[in-house]
Amino acid sequence: MKNKKENAWKWFAKYIKLRDAIKTTGDIFFIRCITCGDLKPIEDMHAGHGIPGRMNSILFDEELVNGQCTLCNCSHGGEYQIYKHILLIRHGIDKWKHWQSVKTRPVSFTDFDYEQIAKFFKNKFNNLKLNYSHIH
Ligand SMILES: [Zn+2]
Incomplete structure (x- = not known):
């Protein structure tokens, strides 16, 4: 179970970092925190949550993780006060309230779920990389 979850997180984090590298710098080598x-090299960056706890209900939320x-x-x-401020500007108070209401909701994933999550984000990562390589 642990390895499946780690693998799902690995692909999710790879996708988030590539997305934000392209979004914040236009290249795939640096990310603006x-x-x-x-600005830091992509290897020195994490995929960080805007709400602490790493609960399953918000673990793989693409808007909440940057x-x-x-x-x-x-x-x-975690710099959660600054992070909250940025998320409120980006997504609004309703989305913030939504995250607060779902964060403690119990969610359990099976091995199959983790495999699907890994596949989903691996796919997004590869597509993003392919699109990037086409324009550079
Ligand atoms: Zn920073």
Whole structure:
């Protein structure tokens, strides 16, 4: 079970980081951190949640998770106040309330679910990379 979950997270995080590299810098080598705005190499970035806890209900939420530097995500405890402010601007108060209401909802994934999640994000990652390579 643990490996399936790790694999699903691996592809999700790879997709989020590639998406945000392209979105914030136009290339696939650097990302601008969502909370401090610093440019860092993609290898030094995490896919960081805007709400703490890593509960299953919000674990693979593409809007709630963004490229975040290890300093903000780890050393600075997630920078949740700044992150919240940015998410409110991007997605509005209703979406924020939605996340608050679903975050503690119990969600359990089977091995099959994790396989599907991994497949889904691996596909998104590969498509994004392919599109990028076509324009560069
Ligand atoms: Zn940062």
